Each structure stands twice: as C-alpha cells, then as structure tokens.
Amino acid sequence: MMETKKKGLLLTITGPTASGKTALAVEIAKELQTAIISCDSRQVYREMCIGTAVPEAEFLDAVKHHFIQTTSIQEPINANDFGLSVRDKLDELFQEHNTVVMVGGSGLYIDSVLKGIDDIPSPDPNVRCEIQRKIDEGRIDELRAELFRVDPIYYNSIDIQNPRRVLRGLEVYETTGVPLSSYLGNKQNRDFASAMIVLELDRGKLYSKINQRVDHMMEQGLIKEAESVYEHRNLTSLQTVGYQELFEYFDGTINLNEAIEKIKNNTRQYARKQETWFRRYDEAFRISALEKSRIMKLIKEICWK
C-alpha cells in the first residue's frame, strides 16, 4: 500500500489540569526549535487569563504560542472552528518545521484536530434558544419523540438522557431540514503524522497541586478578573471553573471561603473527567509527569522515527 505523504509530525502533550503540561511543552518546543499550539477551550479568550492558567510571560516569550488569547468571550469559538483553524495553522507551520507541539487538556478539541469533525452547517441560534426553552419547561419527552421521528439513526446513537444531545440533533434538523446523521461519516482525515503523550500523576499529588494552584490564582487577583467579566456571566465561555463560583460569591449566595473550596472541588472533578477522556487514547504514550528526563528521551525517540 502506498503511504500518503505526511507533511509533518504533530506532537500532542496532554494530561489533566495542573499536571505540568505547559512548562514541559515549552521545554520540548525549545529543544525541537518549533512552535506551540495551545489546545485549550478557555485560554483562547482574551478576557480570561488568571483563571485559565495562561502560560507565564517567560514561557510565551521563549516559544511562539498559537491560539492563546486570540478571541473575545463575545465571539465564542467551538470545537469545529478550533479544529479547522488549527489545521490551517499547521499547514503554515509545517512549511518551516518538521514537528509542531500541541499542548492542552480539552479532549474534544484534541479530537477535532487529530480526527477531524464532520462538516455540519451551523444551526440558527434562535432555534437553539427555542429548543432550550422547551427543555427548561420540562418538555424533554416531547423533544425526544420529535428527534426519534426526524432522525432515528442519531436518536439511537446518543445518550438520550442528555438534553444537550437531543437539542443538538433537533437544532441541526430544524435549521437544515436534513437529519444530523446524514452529515456524519464524511470528515477529512488529517494529512500529518501524530504522536501523543499523556502525562500521569497520582491523584494525591495532582489534587494537592490543584489546591495550590487555586490559592495561587487567588493571590494573582482572580477576584478582580472575575469582577471584570461578571456582566457577561451567562456567556458560554464563562461557564468555567473559577468564575462561576466567584459569581456566586458576588451574588452573596456563598462566602469567599466556600467559593474557593468549590473552585478546588470543581477543578478536581474536571481533572478526573479529563483522565477518563484520555484513557480512550490507546495509541498514546503514558508517562509520569515527574520523570522529565525519561520524557525528553521518549520525545527524541519519537522524532527520530
């Protein structure tokens, strides 16, 4: 069989939040003299910096980073937009580099870049609002029945308990007149090679790093940052750990200590969900986040291939 010519290698570094991805990626990118693509659904927003743990200035200065603070919370992006933009950017970067480093913990965004995503027309936002209204009114059964009628294939493929999935199927059908399932299976495979490293850290260590990091964010002025975006609290991009809890504090429903504890709890849960997601990447190299020299050795082996 003829192997299609690959443009270059995308080396993805992932792992749960606070596992040390950022610093490691910078070190690797320096070693390989290449650029970094951030794969983080929240660091793309300019208005959120402290709470999303955007890399420190010294890191950003040392290596060219892409997709960090490039858009506004008022112009939200989604997994599809992200995947397409990254692929465009990679075309450009592979002209100059054999290897590019991608680092981040947003699983769906990683998939969008590596596996691609089917081309589905963007639904009408008003349609979404209308369907959401019905969900809020408790009419989910009605919506499920409707979805079953218009798109039984999709209906049978999703978690029908999850209103988001039901909504998704209906919003596509209602705006395009065509079932969502008919758009599936035509995605564009990537034209570059891929290798992935998943950083691992035992729960105890991970949780204490998370706690420390939250305390550090508070010292850096997370409250002030949250205040500055409070008026936009309903935007999708602000459905984010570290902000929603402080908004509750601003509202007076909880006190500051409770808010901080909640941020820590929710960050822990986020880390756990990330780990669940990463277990699906069975082609990935899994390695302890603490063994830096082993990681660097592994990188060299991967890149020599």
Added chain:
RNA sequence: GGUGCCAUAGCUCAGUAGGUAGAGCACAGGACUGAAAAUCCUGGUGUCCUUGGUUCGAUCCCGAGUGGCACCA
C-alpha cells in the same frame, strides 16, 4: 454544680410505630462529533458514641457513662 437538647457515611443531616439504614456534598467509574472547564449516566461508603438492661431481636425503648451545645447558677 443544675436543667434541657444532641451523638447515624469523610462532612451536613434525615430515618427506623423495635426486624443492622438513607439524602445532598465529597469520593470513585463511565459516556460524550459544533456549549466540552459544558452536559449526562452509574456506584458504594457505616462498630448507627460506649456500656448494662428489657426483648426472639435494640441504632431506635430504659439506666449509667463519655463527649458536644444551650440555658440557669
């Protein structure tokens, strides 16, 4: 010192007309192709404070002890 109330899951608490227990949170596992730091599903946590008594049987009733809280001195 006296009186009253309380003691049940890691935490906050519910409960059993006496048949060894349950919610929320925490914790753990899972799903996930355009909101993904989102959304959804699943799971169990236990000397029911100690000790004597009543009873076929006590976490529950009675006595004593210990600890906590409140009030009175």
